[in-house]
Amino acid sequence: MGIGIVGFRARAHRLVPVLRLISVLACGAVLVAGCATADAGRPAGDALTVGLAAPVSCLDPHQTPQTSNLHVSRQLVDSLTDQDPRTGEIVPWLATSWQVGEEAKRFTFTLRDGVTFSDGTPLDAAAVVANLDDIAKLGARSPLGAGYLAGYAGASALDAKTVEVRFDVPSGQFLQATSMVTLGMLSPGTLGKTPEQRCAGTLAGSGPFVLDRVALNEEVRLSARTGYAWASELATHRGAPRVRTLTFAIVTDPSVRHGSLLSGQLDADLQVLEQNQRSFGEQGPRLLSGTRPGIVFTLLPNETRPALHDLSVRRAIGAALDRSRFAPLLAAGERPATDVLATTTPGYADRSADLAYAPDEAVRLLDAAGWRRGPDGVRVKGSQRLSFELVYSANEPYGSVYQLMAQQLAEAGIELRPTPLDDATNSARQGAGDYDFVSWAVTRGDPTVLATVYPVRSANPQRRTKPDEVDSTIAEIATVLDPAERAEAVAAAAEAIISGGHGIPLFEQASSIGLAARVTGVRLDASGRPIFQDAEVRA
Amino acid sequence: MTRFVARRLAQAAAVVLAAYTLTFAAFHLLPADPVQIMIGPQNAVDQARVAALRAEYGLDRPAAERYLDGLLGALRGDFGTSFQTGRDVGATIAEAAPRTLALAGGALLVAIPLGFLIAWSAAHTRRVWLRRLLGALPGLSLSVPTFWLGLVLLQAFSFGLPLFPARGEDGLAGLVLPAVTLALPSSAFVAQVLLERLTVEMRQPYVDTARAKGASRARAVTAHALRNAAMPALTMTALLAGWLLAGSVVVETVFARNGLGRLIESAVTTRDLSMLQGLVVVSTAVVTLLTLAVDLAHPLVDPRLRERAA
Numbered sequence: 001m002g003i004g005i006v007g008f009r010a011r012a013h014r015l016v017p018v019l020r021l022i023s024v025l026a027c028g029a030v031l032v033a034g035c036a037t038a039d040a041g042r043p044a045g046d047a048l049t050v051g052l053a054a055p056v057s058c059l060d061p062h063q064t065p066q067t068s069n070l071h072v073s074r075q076l077v078d079s080l081t082d083q084d085p086r087t088g089e090i091v092p093w094l095a096t097s098w099q100v101g102e103e104a105k106r107f108t109f110t111l112r113d114g115v116t117f118s119d120g121t122p123l124d125a126a127a128v129v130a131n132l133d134d135i136a137k138l139g140a141r142s143p144l145g146a147g148y149l150a151g152y153a154g155a156s157a158l159d160a161k162t163v164e165v166r167f168d169v170p171s172g173q174f175l176q177a178t179s180m181v182t183l184g185m186l187s188p189g190t191l192g193k194t195p196e197q198r199c200a201g202t203l204a205g206s207g208p209f210v211l212d213r214v215a216l217n218e219e220v221r222l223s224a225r226t227g228y229a230w231a232s233e234l235a236t237h238r239g240a241p242r243v244r245t246l247t248f249a250i251v252t253d254p255s256v257r258h259g260s261l262l263s264g265q266l267d268a269d270l271q272v273l274e275q276n277q278r279s280f281g282e283q284g285p286r287l288l289s290g291t292r293p294g295i296v297f298t299l300l301p302n303e304t305r306p307a308l309h310d311l312s313v314r315r316a317i318g319a320a321l322d323r324s325r326f327a328p329l330l331a332a333g334e335r336p337a338t339d340v341l342a343t344t345t346p347g348y349a350d351r352s353a354d355l356a357y358a359p360d361e362a363v364r365l366l367d368a369a370g371w372r373r374g375p376d377g378v379r380v381k382g383s384q385r386l387s388f389e390l391v392y393s394a395n396e397p398y399g400s401v402y403q404l405m406a407q408q409l410a411e412a413g414i415e416l417r418p419t420p421l422d423d424a425t426n427s428a429r430q431g432a433g434d435y436d437f438v439s440w441a442v443t444r445g446d447p448t449v450l451a452t453v454y455p456v457r458s459a460n461p462q463r464r465t466k467p468d469e470v471d472s473t474i475a476e477i478a479t480v481l482d483p484a485e486r487a488e489a490v491a492a493a494a495e496a497i498i499s500g501g502h503g504i505p506l507f508e509q510a511s512s513i514g515l516a517a518r519v520t521g522v523r524l525d526a527s528g529r530p531i532f533q534d535a536e537v538r539a
Numbered sequence: 540m541t542r543f544v545a546r547r548l549a550q551a552a553a554v555v556l557a558a559y560t561l562t563f564a565a566f567h568l569l570p571a572d573p574v575q576i577m578i579g580p581q582n583a584v585d586q587a588r589v590a591a592l593r594a595e596y597g598l599d600r601p602a603a604e605r606y607l608d609g610l611l612g613a614l615r616g617d618f619g620t621s622f623q624t625g626r627d628v629g630a631t632i633a634e635a636a637p638r639t640l641a642l643a644g645g646a647l648l649v650a651i652p653l654g655f656l657i658a659w660s661a662a663h664t665r666r667v668w669l670r671r672l673l674g675a676l677p678g679l680s681l682s683v684p685t686f687w688l689g690l691v692l693l694q695a696f697s698f699g700l701p702l703f704p705a706r707g708e709d710g711l712a713g714l715v716l717p718a719v720t721l722a723l724p725s726s727a728f729v730a731q732v733l734l735e736r737l738t739v740e741m742r743q744p745y746v747d748t749a750r751a752k753g754a755s756r757a758r759a760v761t762a763h764a765l766r767n768a769a770m771p772a773l774t775m776t777a778l779l780a781g782w783l784l785a786g787s788v789v790v791e792t793v794f795a796r797n798g799l800g801r802l803i804e805s806a807v808t809t810r811d812l813s814m815l816q817g818l819v820v821v822s823t824a825v826v827t828l829l830t831l832a833v834d835l836a837h838p839l840v841d842p843r844l845r846e847r848a849a
């Protein structure tokens with residue numbers, strides 16, 4: 001054995017110079033090959049590569065609630081309806097018309113002719129029924145769908161082109177929900193697979209793009225559906241996509257995404273940070289922003305905390321905030337709130353008079369409730385101090401707004417401590433109710449979105465326990481669809497929320513994407529998702 | 540020899556088990572709710588539905604039961620499916636491993652020659668300022684954050700000069716910048732260990748003997764001191780593997796490459812326990828087995844150890 005090793009070693013010794021040479025050559029080869037291929041550039045015209053800020057995990061729109069997944073899924077599936085992002089109006093897509101029955105418990109949709117899924121099966125009334133039943137059956141596995149189908153009693157195909165959907169309770173939100181990607185249509189063949197298979201495997205929808213390849217953590221490649229001819233009314237060109245391939249490149253670092261867009265390696269950055277927005281000018285890449293409909297960014301008090309249980313304290317906090325001064329700190333398309341809902345939400349009304357900056361009123365409320373300035377300027381009553389912790393994810397870009405709010409509240413003798421946390425800790429603390437304040441916005445182009453945050457039976461970040469007029473006024477919104485009646489119902493709910501201090505509206509949120517100069521035709525839908533069916537890349 | 544290997548294998552198994560258990564324990568001690576993370580902060584979901592989803596994924600079962608279930612599965616080589624992606628953990632790791640291997644291989648290809656070069660030059664030079672400068676290099680490059688280094692390289696050689704793509708596409712071009720980013724601190728690691736030993740070896744009488752017999756300083760370093768100094772560097776190889784894996788977490792994130800590091804990062808941030816358990820077992824196994832392999836390789840390099848074993 002010893003001799004063998006010695007022999008090997010002697011040979012290995014002679015090999016050393018050779019190995020050295022090989023390694024030098026290999027290093028050189030890597031560099032040369034790298035330089036040679038990097039110069040080639042990407043072909044113009046038929047391929048679009050866009051930067052996605054988070055990895056995709058599960059592309060099944062029925063199951064996933066995650067933004068990055070749904071951005072991709074939106075290109076794969078069509079919906080019964082679409083929503084105009086400017087007016088909030090529901091317009092035809094797969095359904096050419098619809099009727100809503102008394103009390104919004106019965107919906108009848110008439111489907112468009114000639115629509116097929118990418119696996120060849122026709123999109124008929126039976127397929128729509130199968131989709132709605134699938135989401136209902138997913139239950140908890142469809143956290144968003146379960147909300148859209150709350151009270152779902154069943155659907156039936158009246159004929160090949162007509163679908164009737166029934167609810168046990170009034171469901172005024174359902175019509176708008178049909179425009180959401182979560183209720184997008186998948187082929188019956190896809191629905192036959194298990195939820196896990198659909199997450200990991202291929203999906204067939206009727207959308208303008210079909211799924212080619214998912215490279216985990218790297219990219220998702222889609223190709224255009226030939227013969228696609230049923231885009232929504234909002235598309236300027238209704239036919240097949242003008243780009244042949246659409247690649248979602250997963251680039252989690254915002255500065256790398258931005259640099260890649262500026263250097264032409266990406267055609268779009270789907271999440272532009274506020275600090276990078278200033279570099280967009282007249283020349284080069286441009287910024288596309290859309291105000292998100294739904295609940296504006298809102299300070300939500302944990303009403304189980306003794307000091308926040310006091311209505312005067314909650315109202316004083318609202319009055320002590322000067323929202324107009326938030327403006328310079330906000331991103332493109334964002335502005336101080338003027339209602340509990342964003343301006344682009346149906347039912348929105350300008351309620352800025354109720355949200356005005358009234359420092360004297362704040363002082364009066366706190367004095368009257370017995371909160372006196374302590375030695376450090378923070379008001380106290382007995383052993384309690386008006387000192388509150390606002391917990392939020394460190395990934396949120398609004399830290400500077402929260403700091404400004406803290407300064408404004410300090411003038412009224414209220415201490416606000418904004419506490420940025422990593423996502424895991426943040427989720428744990430929010431889930432456990434371990435906070436004084438959270439700050440939320442919920443995107444949805446329908447006023448019933450209020451039902452997800454404010455009633456006792458909802459996400460209920462206020463931890464309220466007794467239903468009151470907040471719950472009843474919000475429930476009322478779901479029973480009406482007529483714009484005038486809705487406006488009235490929303491006004492009552494907004495009044496209950498603001499006067500009860502259950503939510504302190506801060507500012508409207510926007511989605512902003514960066515687009516290379518050579519890309520045209522990309523639009524943002526009512527949820528702020530980019531739509532690439534119309535997109536064109538100039539050579 | 541067989542008994543030695545068997546004992547070491549048993550030790551390796553114990554280390555892997557300990558790592559597995561510690562990961563599980565850490566997961567339960569750190570506050571986090573995987574279901575809330577999955578739903579995301581932008582969606583307001585009814586608390587009752589959140590609880591139902593938690594039950595759906597079995598996250599409401601007692602910790603001991605989940606630990607034993609996971610362990611029994613792992614012993615059969617089945618780490619289950621990822622909570623986030625619904626994909627098989629084993630298959631996901633198998634898909635990512637070659638990408639990290641390519642990255643680590645590329646980094647070593649640069650790091651080892653560079654590390655040797657720095658240490659060799661520092662030992663060879665008689666200019667004190669140069670020796671001090673070279674000796675300070677490893678400490679300097681180890682203290683540069685990899686994240687920052689990657690961004691600087693991207694800024695210079697991808698966004699500034701369009702030489703390399705910013706994304707880790709397949710092919711050599713996409714490998715260059717991430718490999719160099721990972722190589723620079725790794726070369727410092729190699730240089731530091733090697734230079735320390737070389738400095739000691741160069742003072743040994745056998746070097747004087749060699750020089751007295753007419754060997755040049757270069758030959759004294761290369762043929763005499765380096766061979767003795769290389770031993771500790773070899774021992775560091777296994778540690779270097781662990782180091783490269785840790786470095787890949789940052790590098791793969793900055794350069795948007797899939798790989799083990801990227802999987803570790805996302806498993807931790809999304810609290811994907813089965814995915815992380817699989818990754819921890821694979822990486823500890825690799826590092827412990829490499830350590831064993833290096834120990835077995837020592838007699839091949841050092842004749843003195845061979846005689847002792849005989």
